[in-house]
Amino acid sequence: MNTRNTVLDLHDIQGNIVFGYGRWGYPVSRYLFFKINNKRQGMAFMKSLVPLITSSAPLDKQNNGTAPPATTNVAFTYAGLRELGLPDESMRSFPEDFRMGMKARKDILGDDGPSAPEHWDPIWLNQYDVHVFLSINATSDTQLEQRYEQILQLIDKTSDGVILLSGHRDGDGSTLSDYQSGNAIVIDGKPTANEHFHYVDGISNPVFKGQGRNRAETVGAGKPTRASATTDDGWEALEAGEFVLGHKDESGEYPIAPKPRLLSFNGSFMVYRKLHQNVGKFTSYLETTSKHYGDTKLSTDEKQETLKAKFAGRWSNGAPLSTYPDYASAEEFGEQWQSATEVLFYQADATTEEKNNAREKYETLKAQRRGFNYDYDVDGAKCPLGAHTRRTNPRGSLEFDTQGAFDTPGAMVNRRRILRRGLPYGNSSDRTNNSAEHGTIFMVINASIERQFEFVQQQWINYGNDFKLSNEKDVLLGNHGETQDGNPDGRTVINGNKTLGQPTFMCSGMPRFVETRGGDYFFIPSLTALRMIAEGIIDPT
Template sequence: MLHRRLTRPTLELDDIQATVLRPRPAPYYGTHALLEITDAAAGREALRRLRTRVASAAAWHEPRPAWTSVALTFPGLRALGVPAASLESFPQPFREGMAARADRLRDHGPNDPARWEQPFGTGRVHLAVTVIAQSAAAWQQEVRDYETALGDLDGVRMVLRQDFGNQPNGTNAFGFKDGFTQPVVEGSGVEGRPGDGRPIKAGEFVLGYPAEGGYPLPMPSPTELGRNGTFLVFRKYHSHVAAFNRYLHRGADTAEGRELLAAKLVGRWRSGAPLALAPERDDAALGADDSRNNAFTYHGDPRGLRTPLGSHVRRMNPRDTELKVLTNVTIHRLIRRSTTYGAPLRDDALDDDGRPRGLDFIAVGARAIDTVEFLQSEWINSGNFIGRGTEKDPMLGVQDSNSYFTVPGIPPRRIDGIETFNTLQGGEYFFMPGLTGLGWLADL
């Protein structure tokens, strides 16, 4: 588990779901369950029973076997019988849903909603229940307990269950250590680590508090529902690890060269060591040191000779990079609670084995929907903001047939034939109420 120093909190932590502010354990095991509500009374009773299992953020630093969180889509709120005036107070993108926002998200080609796994994008995903734990036994017990609690409710049924858990050594499907650069939420009671940046106003992440502009962002009504809630974006990706490996072989003749190219694509070595601090070779000790592995800027590297401008981590958090398109980086920060699913593929595999594996990209924040749509449109599937034209994010971008990645140098080297390494299997926009909000919904 990542340990951070505590300070005196100013947020109403006892009303905020723990997983909004609590870092995931390491290692971790868990389940995402998507439920459909076919009877409003049964749906409200489900929330009543689940509410007792949802921990608050007040004691997130104390040991706990497992954590359960609950979130709802707009069709889910409607299925519960939420009054029209309250439904209309939610932002338009949330009401429309992710599938309807495909153009804004640039979810085309392999990411088109027509290709999504059922039941994503059908309006049948109403309620998401996530369990995450530090041991397999605690995870399985918590899942059994809540499934038993909901077992006699005929009007609530599971439409998708996905188990997840980090791979060996805490890596993602591509073998990279992940989970860096979480924003520091002002008033959360948690101090940042070196490199996390200054604390960001709580209202950027939790509704009802001043945001970076000095005032609270609009929130759903009534106050009992909106305050201490937040929005959550869920996007399930299948990772094409063999395609990634083939691209490395296309771009380098040696094992050392392939590892360097992999680091250039991501912006970090597989150990987690950033190129900004270890530009020539991996440094496992640096990657494992949470007091150093995120303490860097891009000052002195304006051309990306150490960390390419187009690398994944530099795109997603440009830090002090001088951008060609003026952007307030601070208001585009997200709390990320992403999870990895599926068994790992062999490190040297050049052919896919056909088994599911990948990433559940999970972003939390008061502006989460707007921010993800911005990132997808401007920073992932375009390169204009860093002067890279049509070049796309090498890890999350939807690549064209003539796409490439540029490794800066003298001269720069363009490696053609980059493929789409992560394809979208589906996704939804969720609202994650505070505990008071869950009670309000249960008592409709």
């Protein structure tokens, strides 16, 4: 199937939706939140922002042929849209999940214990104060600061009609910041896609129609299909309506969206979550538990890396367990990947032939990192049924009657896919520290918060019955509880693999590795809708 059939107006859709900024080289960011005190001044502020807003069009075509040094995007809470004077009929037409906001949905999301809203950063303690989200992504700290100062100057012109909210625990956490920072983790002087548990992140973000991606990019990142004359690789791009409002989704219908059509068309919904990572707990639990796991021929470090891979479903270098089930094969993959990327992206004196060979190898390895399923690992002998990547994207492995009338291998998954955006924050060089400010700014783009993000969070991350795991939770993101004595009570089963000398293994006493520190639900309007909001001309009739 041609992934170009659906046409999206990339100049109308805000940036970081159709393509993430990471691929364009923006390793630093700041996330700002505002309260609107005066409707007229708020509208004027929005109008002044419009020239700075980055669209989803290729960045090298938005700035006189070169990518801009900084990007800016904006989104609104339900309370924010009301403060800006949207008509009641339009406000009532928004989905209930968005109207309620994240804090009111805490029971669905599993935000309890240390993740409960009363423990969030101060900025989130009064959910009705946060009206506007603004992101700045930049190529350098200097460019980031310049765009930030530019935004501050626009705020000053509102005469306190728009207030930049403080209350982020950022930096060393000793003082509250006016913004939340985000930064790619730098290793050997190079920005990476790693997160603080030292996994590679963002490998299989969904590919959907209208992006203009080539066929190879769809493999492993689109939706699984039955191989045919037109889809001989077994993958197709998802429908654009799963992520962009006003376009048909996987059900063949248009997603629920607010009225009028121009308000919602080419817009989307965003989930913003600040997730603190307990690096010390993760490191300690992995070191202690791995001593009792795996083939006795493996070294201590090899055992630890193997168990770590079983938790995530991928090795630290990104190799999937379903394709590389043992330490040796994963190490070989990592060496080849490092060699190819070094020549392709960093070796300035490489010859054309060396570059071409490296690119061919790189594309092959990239396809292997994404292009897999669990058809030949139904029992989880290679990749455990409860591994993080398998739970959040089962790749068609939850279907049962795939040989009969029910012949859509991704039917239970295609409507649950989410676009993952955001960056890590903080420094985790001290691997024993839990309290320092480090984690992930987790941003989700989807057409339906309830059907996509909330379903995955509730049904697949915090409840394991779809995977025949009862109430066993996702190892990395699950809200693991405690015993009456206050001891960690999380658990997971690592399926055995006799061929590889990996016995069935029960991990118990597992602490909560990730805790929520705040967030909310936002509506991202198109450029057209943003101008309408700024002019006050939204008319649902």
